[in-house]
Structure formats: structure tokens, C-alpha cells
Amino acid sequence: MKFIFSESGWAFFERMAYRGVIGLFYDSTLTGLLAYLIFFAVIGFAIIGVISMLKWLFTRKKKKKYY
Known part of the structure; x- marks a missing residue:
């Protein structure tokens, strides 16, 4: 397996x-x-x-502020 990032002439032949x-x-x-x-x-x-x-966004409890 190999990642190929560029599209130079050699990379094109390698990709093919x-x-x-x-x-x-x-x-x-x-x-x-x-x-x-x-x-x-x-x-x-x-x-x-x-x-x-x-799930975390919709089920979290809001913190109460004590004055």
C-alpha cells in the first residue's frame, strides 16, 4: 500500500x-x-x-449557577 500525493510524471506512471x-x-x-x-x-x-x-450535546446537564 502506498499514499501518492503529487501528480508529477513519475507519480502518474507509478499510480497507473x-x-x-x-x-x-x-x-x-x-x-x-x-x-x-x-x-x-x-x-x-x-x-x-x-x-x-x-449524544453528549443533547444529553448533557446544564450547570446551575449559585449566587
């Missing part, structure tokens, strides 16, 4: 040598499975984070 991409470029079945595993793990953690943030 890979079989697929989902943010990570992969060139074999094993690295493709690992790329999809990493991708879905990041998506899963993002969904868990959004759910927990929304």
Missing part, C-alpha cells in the same frame, strides 16, 4: 501500476484487503465519534 485505490493505492489482493480494512475502520470510528458527540 496499481490495481486499485480507496485513498490507499494497492497492487495485490492482500494489500487490497488491508486497504479496505483500514478504510472501513476509519469510517466506523468516524461514525462512532459523531454518534457520541451528538
